[in-house]
Amino acid sequence: MTKHNKNIDELARSMRQYIADPVPFVQNVLKAQPDKWQIECLRAIANHPRVAVRSGHGVGKTALESWAILWFMFTRPFPKVPCTAPTQQQLLDILWPEISKWLKRSELLDGLFDWQKTKVQNRIHPERWFATARTASKPENMAGFHEEHLLFVIDEASGVMDPIYETIEGALTTKDAKLLLCGNPTQNIGTFKRAFHEDRDLYYTIKVNCMDTDRVASAYCQRLIRQYGMDSDVVRVRVLGEFPKSEPDGLIPLELVEAAMMRDLDIDYNSMLHVGADIARFGDDETIFVPRIAGKTLGLFHYTKQDTTTTAGKLLNITKNFMRDYHKPYATIRIDDDGVGGGVTDMLRETIREQRLNIDVIACHNGGSPIDKEHYANWATEQWCNLKQRLLDEDIEIPNDDELSAQLSTRKYSIDRRGRIILEDKKTYKKRIRRSPDRADALILAFAKVRNNIDPNIAALLGGAKLYGN
Structure with missing residues (x-):
């Protein structure tokens, strides 16, 4: 027997050893020690065609997915492993680097497979033996996969829409076709929810509580x-x-917030730059800046314990930098002008006049009069309801931030004696939650619909427009 044939036989024996049980593969080949729930899940994937995992945050789902992908690729001839998630960031910045990490830990696997930005492929048969990353933005991204050995891996599965799953269903026809769904259970609708309820007979289901694993602090x-x-x-x-x-008196459901955090919108280069700013000073509250262009937010900047001069300087620099980076000849800054925000407003306006910048500073007042006085008790309530509508319309993307998610989804509302919606005031919210909703308020300001007497220079650029907020 030649050395080449001997190596092939050894590889085949190694592959057969792990086909029925991925756990020793993870332990021996990847040199990892899976948690109890990960052991259960790995064995479920080997023995069941459909597995669904719902869990809290940070329990090790991405590692589990990476192990399953590498196990399937190692133990099957000519497999295909399509992987998807609601956003490119989830796939290319989180899952794919995790696969690379475990691949590099194994000299055997690193010699067999070539890791690329959107693909992991067999070095000898790259056209037929691979895992690939494709965002769940349209059903056709998941079309065309037909193979005897097929594993679909769906990350952040609660945010993947039903038409994507319908396309995947069409490929799950062979004996060794498998489907792995993993995610936080953020939505009460869709295929992921049904996997644990109406369609539970089709799935092996696992629930992971953060408090049951040492991976979460x-x-x-x-x-x-x-x-x-x-x-x-x-x-x-x-x-x-x-x-x-x-909750029945919660204004914005968490599932709407989580869906917007998983959304991946393109930049609308024809739209203006707006920056929302909620100002704090030396207490425990945060100063928050949120820039956005059309429906896409561009980040969330937070600071604590800074004087108003420093805050005004940082806010102006951030705005100017985004104007430069996105080639915007003008911008608006919307500031909560009540309290310490008023000082920042004054300083910004003075500096903008001195530097002759095309930036309009708009002073906002949460307790002020709404545009629609019939339905909303005050300006803040109207703006929160406007944001909720945009979340329902699915036309905005917001930062994936735990605090922001919590603040948006825990604000309550009531109906006043005139039948108008009124948002829970900040003082009551802080007493109940023991934290100020600074991040949510800055986001609301960024998306607020406001009327303003525009600086003549900006009005000329806008063709005389009076309304900001799109």
């Missing part, structure tokens, strides 16, 4: 429980791995 769980309550949707989804129940 106990302080993280206790902080969310202390701030938002054990029965809140924030704790249910982020800690307990439960689907949200959506």
